[in-house]
Amino acid sequence: MFQVSVEEEFAAGHALRGYRGKCENPHGHNYKVRVIVEGDGLNQIGLLFDFVHLKQALHATVGKLDHQYMNDVAPFNVQNPSAENIAKFFHEEVSGLLAEHFRQHGKDTPEGAMCRVSRVTVWETSTTTATYSVG
Secondary structure: OEEEEEEEEEEEEEOOOOOOOHHHOOEEEEEEEEEEEEEOOOOOOOOOEOHHHHHHHHHHHHHHHOOOEHHHOOOOOOOOOOHHHHHHHHHHHHHHHHHHHHHHHOOOEOOEOOOEEEEEEEEEEOOEEEEEEOO
């Protein structure tokens, strides 16, 4: 199994609905997100997936939350913007962008072999993380 990963940081605010304590009040974090993509094989030039395209997918997703009050942004206007739910959001969004990439370019192109997002980790602080992974 091969894996590649990219990371990006963003700043955003949120408040945890139903939480009793400081985090029920509006506050912000400087988040870091790591997306890991995995697959069994490499394409004809030896890549699992081009870092450039993976960075673009992550950047597009970060752009939806960066410098926003997440409680006002879908799906967090309904769903609690916990680190766990943010990790799942990134997983779903980047997975969708990768699927679109493979629909447009085929599964075994210079841009990358067939692969999937396997894990997303979100740092809410330098010492606290939440991870969402599949199978």
